[in-house]
Amino acid sequence: MKQEKPIKQKRKNPIPEQLQGQIYMDPKYDTAFKELFDSKEALKDFLDGVLELEGDEKIKNLSFSFDKTISMYSAQSKKVILDIFATTGSGRFLDIEMQKAEHDYLIDRAVLYKAFLIIKGKQEMDRSEEFLALPKDARKSKRYELPETISIWICDFDLPASKGEYIDEWALYNRNSLKSGILTPIFNKNRYIMISLPNFKKSIGEVNGTMDAWLYLLNHAGDGKELPRFGNKVLGSALERIRIENANDELLTRQAKDMITQDEIDTRLAGGMIRAKAQGLAEGRAEGLAEGRAQSLSEALDILQGMNLTPEQISIFKAKLEAKQP
16 A cells, blocks of 8 residues: 655744754654554554564554543543544454653553543443344343453653563463463453553664564654654654654644643753752752752742643643652
């Protein structure tokens, strides 16, 4: 299948300061991440690589949506928003998350998102034409059957128990089998693929296969250098979608807003730390340093409040900032 090269967009405004000197938008940020995968072919190619699907096992049919909201109602309503929600013709349900900011409750969040994904998958399975066409007794027998669900978390930080590896898989095991040396999950339809981009340290010459190629792209698109295609036309077309010279004003503005959130916070916090140290040394007392630290944190939190972020985003950034406080 021939991949169409995106048409270079006409822009009225100059390239935002945060993107000047760059060749691509960095897909570790939300806007570029979605632009990169805004293609069934790109998403299928990425998933085939990460899930190690070959030949007839490769994904044939795929549908997807961005920012999929899944709601659950009990005593209080609760909802989660999935970065990419995808379903395959074989009945898999997938959630793909790009997580740039590290926070204390990552595992809790991954499990919560998976719970919503499982419920959404079960609802769609029970509404499918295939299920409704079954005899009544057969439908009753499948009352508790669940579809295969896979959560893929692409993280720009090290992961719990990763031991320096860039990819890990979490699943459901039972303790007695593990004691006996049996490493097979007891429920193979519930999978988490966890990727740590900082631990992916392969050079261009070491890239081997589809998954490596996509992880190299994700890891290095923001480096300001031209990237290779690794002989993959689908990946090449995806790269053209995030090439800055091909992007319109609206897309670049959204990308710059994504970037300034983290960059400005980090800059303000670093400046506050310098002032805190100078104040503490000048006054020769620990209180001055402590006050300066508190002031820098307060300034950073003021930035968050003025950036039109969700309460969840503010909570994540706040936890990260507090963790940096000595």
